């Protein structure tokens with residue numbers, strides 16, 4: 001098996017990378033079960049990368065059902081040292097407009113009932129990983145540099161509130177998240193980030209604002225609206241990915 005040190009985890013709106021020249025697909029089995037899909041190996045420009053669609057290749061796995069442990073374990077096993085996650089998000093304050101790209105620097109975790117550690121009871125002594133800064137500093141910096149080089153606008157700092165889903169939040173829940181200090185909200189940021197940290201992989205996220213969060217504009221949040229804004233935002237994500245990979 002050849003090794004690729006950079007992996008991309010695609011979220012809603014990014015189940016494939018059109019500009020990836022695919023060289024192979026790998027079916028991975030892990031002690032934690034099966035990842036969301038086969039790992040796609042290929043070249044983005046001159047650089048080898050791995051790609052994994054988080055919700056499966058047909059986008060069928062809901063956020064609370066994703067086997068985050070198998071996904072992270074499989075990527076690590078395939079050689080990934082750096083992982084760029086792409087996450088659809090809702091914007092809580094008005095500067096986080098639909099279509100915007102955001103590189104978050106903090107997380108508040110509201111998810112529950114997900115397998116969120118590789119350190120289960122048993123053979124090994126208990127380990128508490130440091131998670132003060134949940135995203136890898138150097139990878140975040142590379143994303144910000146690449147965004148500047150590519151002329152892609154990004155918001156360079158935000159606190160990501162990770163909710164359980166699959167439903168969207170109530171307006172009162174979003175008020176509570178805002179009072180807690182969250183700027184953006186999504187369903188897939190955790191436990192992915194902490195599992196990457198436990199495996200000592202360098203992990204950062206590109207958030208794409210799909211909608212204003214619940215109660216932040218008139219009317220309901222529709223899937224059509226989400227899909228339309230994601231399609232716009234993903235063009236910039238693809239450009240950003242092309243520019244960041246050579247920096248890594």
Ligand code: HPA
Pocket residue numbers: 088089090091163168169185186187210211212213214
């Ligand atoms: N809330 C949670 N997750 C999301 C949202 C949202 O408003 N939009 C896209 N993912």
